[in-house]
Amino acid sequence: MKQRLQLLFLWLALIAPALCACRTIPSNHSDFTNPPSLAATSFCKCTCFSNSTIIPLTNIPGESTAKKATCNDCNRQFCLSYNLPICKDAKDADVFTTCFQRDSTKDQLIVFTFIFVTCGLLIWATVRPYAETYLE
Structure with a gap:
């Protein structure tokens, strides 16, 4: 049970930055097909x-x-x-x-993935001591 909860906290810490950085879907479909920011x-x-x-x-x-x-x-x-x-x-x-x-989009994806994983690990390092005391 303790290991499952640790894995859950780890996944939440890794996914939380990605959820916070999600962009909203544009209301105009033509803006979404070929956004200039991705070119x-x-x-x-x-x-x-x-x-x-x-x-x-x-x-x-x-x-x-x-x-x-x-x-x-x-x-x-x-x-x-x-x-x-x-x-x-x-x-x-x-x-x-x-x-x-x-x-390029590939370069941006690599940089953002690195940032999200780093933030997730920092969040997990912050939350882990509290999670361990809560589990005990």
């Missing part, structure tokens, strides 16, 4: 000669429609179309590109 931010790193700069992939310059740029658009022409000062007098062979993402 990963993509960046294009343009390296000309030995200098580099990072450009957020939002819109493609020179496009009449507002088309969101993807990692496929991160190429030499993309960097040269920005007319960057570091790429002045650069040819295609002098430009190197790299695309990367920041703040």
Whole structure:
């Protein structure tokens, strides 16, 4: 009986932070299908000669429609179309590109899981002495 109650307190301590951090479901269904907060931010790193700069992939310059740029658009022409000062007098062979993402959902999930488990263990460490005296 004592072990079952300890396991119950442990599970409650681990689940309590997750229950407190739950987000409410939006009233508008379209907001829930593709929330911008869950979208990963993509960046294009343009390296000309030995200098580099990072450009957020939002819109493609020179496009009449507002088309969101993807990692496929991160190429030499993309960097040269920005007319960057570091790429002045650069040819295609002098430009190197790299695309990367920041703040992806996977990264956020790992961080939040770590925080929830740590908080749960801290709560369990606080509650455990009282639970043991209550059980005795």
